[in-house]
Structures are given as structure tokens and as C-alpha cells.
Amino acid sequence: MLAPGGVLMFVVIVVPLAVALYVSLLDLDQYTFRQWVHAPFIRLGNYSEAIQRSNLLHSIRISVGYATIVTLATLPIGLAAALATQNRFRGRGLVRSIFLIPYVLPAFVVGTVWRIILQPDGIAEHTLSRFGVSEDLWLNGPRSFWALVIVQIWASWPLVYLLALAGLQSIDHTMHEAAALDGTGWWSKLRYVIFPFLRGPVTLAMLIAFLHNVNNFTLPFVLFGVPSPRDVEVLPVLTYVEGFQNFRFGVSAAMAVFSVVLIAIPLAAYLRAVRLDVGQA
């Protein structure tokens, strides 16, 4: 019974991966594409070209920087949201539902909406100018990087919130009582009683969030369009443009392989952190 799902996964995942690796060694462009098997074999030529003559290293820096900042910034927000909604109060169900909306909205919708909000002379600029901030270019230039960071934070903090909430619910009743009996203040209670319990789920959330941010194509693509401003040229967008706008398929495949190297470390950490065994066998 493993066969249908297992075989399908093998065919649709392992075969393309092998093709991706093979294509990254070929000089493949729109002229050689039709007979791609016969395209010239150039060994690591695409890799050295990607490093030396493309924006690859710049893109990797942007991707890692943006993913790290977003991941770290969502931690306190998600945590505060979970702590604030853990105790029962009137309307808690509604608040919790609303908190999850940014996360369930499709990224292409989030991108479209924020693109209009952040456009020159748009609502964001008007609102900011009332507070004496006169920044007008959010979708171009150096500030576009921060636009991407802010929108991704807006869309992704509920993941940390969800996992932190799950962690909070697993804390035993007696822990709260013990803290209350000791007369602990709220901050030391959090610091010494609650946070240690949350370390596991929150670490997991951070790793998932980082992987998700690094791989995110849709939001930067929709928010800025292509060709994207240099400051938000994240690796997925660069790979896409190289392949499907410049039609340099070989170089694009090499870039995609670099993106695997990029996620290797957090992925390995993630695989260690998840409880893998299913409790039998």
C-alpha cells in the first residue's frame, strides 16, 4: 500500500531533482532547449558563471539578511500574542481568529494589497507624513528591502503565535500554582517558569519560518514585480529571472542548487528538532 504514494513521490520528486542537477551542468538556453539532452556539457561552468558574473552572491546576502531579520522580529510578536490570549476573556475566540487572518491570506493577495498601500503617494506615505516621516519610495531603492521585511513580518508572525500557543497549553496546571504560591512576579514567572517550556515549539517555529522566508518567491515577486529592484533581488526571484526571463536555463539551475546549500543547515537543525519516530516499530 506504500506503493502508490511512495512511487509517485519518487517519480515526481527524485526524477526532477536529478534533472535539475544534470541541467546545471549543461549549457542550456532557449536555442538548445528543444534538444536539451544534447546541449553541450560544460561541467561546473554554470556554477562559476553564477558566482563570478551574476548577482548570485548579492542575492544570497539579501535573502539571508531578510529571512533572518523577519524570523527574529516575529519571535517577540508571536510570543506576546500567545501570552496575551492564553487566558480566557470575552471575545477571545474572535481575537484568535483575527490574529490568524494575515497568515491564511494567500501571499499573492498580501503582495497585491501592500503594493497598493506602499505605492508612491499612496496611503502609507500619507499616513507617515502625518507623523512627520516623509519617506516616499517604498517599492524601489534601499527602502524596498524594509518594505519586504515589514510585509513579511505582517504576514508570518501568526506561525510563531500558533506554535507558542500550543506550547503554553501543554504547561501543567501545577506549574502555575507553584509560581503563584511562591509569589513570583509576572516577569520572573515568564522568565523562569513559562519560557523554558516554550523553547521547543518556538525553536521549531523559528526554523520553519526561516526556511519559509528564504524560499519565499511569491511575496517579493508580487510586491515588486520583475525585474525587481536590486535591494530586494532575493535568490528565488533571481533564479526565476535568470531562467524564465533571460532563458539561461543552465545558470538558473546552478543558482537553484545554491539555494539548497542555503537551506541545508537550518533544515538539518529542523530535522533534528522534530519528533520523528512514530512511537513503534
Place this chain on the structure above:
Amino acid sequence: MKRDSSVHQLLPRPLRLAVIAVLLASVLIPLCYMFFASVNSDLSVAAGEFWPQQLDFGNYLRIWSTVELGGGLVNSLIVAGAVAVASALLATLTAYVLVRFSFLGRLAFLRGLLALQSIPGTLMLLPVFVLFASLATVFGVQVIGTRWALVVTYLTFALPFSTWVMVTYLRGLPRELDEAARIDGASSWGVLTRIVVPLSWPGLIVSGIFAFLLGWNDVLFASVMTNPESRTAAVALQVFGATQEGGAIPVYGQMMAAALVCALPVVVLYLIFQRYLISGLTAGGVK
């Protein structure tokens, strides 16, 4: 047991209220603006006004003729729906085997399921495109541009996650149920169809919905592998950005209205199945 005494209080009341108020505002204000802009005139959206000058629901009528949004929504429904059904069923089969039988490579398989969820889409895009194009040149079957190309592609990404959700779900089903059914003479298949599937509806729904969302939300593959007829809603929405009606101002109001329409099925699904989805999210621990 009464659980909500002051003993369980985590944050002081003023701080708690402040956190909730700030977060609610940061979520709701952009959402309100989204609605306001969708009933506003393009000019006042372009001028950065928050409150709509008018309540013009005409945008919700115009979006259907400006761009083939209706066709896009139908395509998205068909593609995402097919992915949901196929991946939920296959995932249940695979997960059942992974949970109930021990065999060589089982842990590696489980680890693979998790690792595959993090594969960058850009890594798969090119080879999938190359392989589909080869089908056209070698067998004369035109795959790129059809909905089936998208269904197969999305299954690649949906299956590992759906299987993982079902694994975490089936773990919770007591083995004794299987054994009891077996004693009554049921075959493996009988146990699966008559005991496991009926008892794991919530898991099936969660893995199906996540697969659905994956298909609904994708832009990367859909932007490369569709033509105007098989275009999904996500791609159709991008077309609004390039549309201008008789002037220099983009059709902002229609973009917002169309974005709302594209988000609606997702939000409705989420609100209906919220309880299940959250358990699936935290059990799988993965988006």
C-alpha cells in the same frame, strides 16, 4: 476544574490589553483599507485616501470583464480541488503504512517527508518545465499549458506535507482498533477503508485543505506553465496590475476587489475548519 483564576494570569492586565489592541489594529487596518479601496474610486486610492469617498460596488462587477477572473477562479478550483482529493487519499494510504508497519528505511522515509517540504520551488520549476516540454517533443503530448501539468506539479509539494499530517494524525489512533477488526476477519485494505479512514476524517480534511491552499496560492509554477485559457486566479490577479483604463492610473479599486474575491474561498475554508486546521498546523508543525 476552573482554569481561569488569577493563578494562570501570564501578563498584567494593562499590558495584555495593549498587546491585543496593537495587534488587532495592525491586522485589521490593512484589511479594512483593502475593503475601502475596493469600493473607492481609483483616483482617491492613488491619492492615498483612507476613507472611501463613495461606496461604489461596481468594481465587484467590473472585475469579471476586465480580466478573465471567472475563468481563473474556475481553473484554480479545478486544479486545487484535484490536488486536494488526490493528495489526501494517497497521503492516507502512505501514512497508514508508515505508522503501522515497520520496514527498512521507514525513518529515512519520514525524514524525507519533512525535508521535501523545504525544497525551494525554484529548484523544481526548471526540471519540471524541461520534462513537460520533452513530453511534447518526444511523444507529441502537449502538457505545458494544461491544468494537469499544474495538478501533477502541485502534488509534488502537497504529498509530503499531507502525508506528514496524516502520520501525526494516525499515530493517535489506537492499534487495538486495527487488531480487533483483524480478529473479526478484516483484511489490511478492509481495516484501512472501514476503520482508519472513517476515524481520521479530521486529518483527511486538514491534509486536503493544505493541499488545496498550496494549489490555490501558487504563483511561481502557474506563471510559467499556464496559457490564457488555463490561467489560475493567482496569475489572473497579476494581470490587473498591468491594466489601465483610459488613462495613467491603474485600476486600483478592481485590483483590491479581485484580491478580496481571490482571498474569500481561503478565508471561508479557514473559518469553517479552523479548529481542525490549527491542530493540523501545530501537529505537523509545518506550513
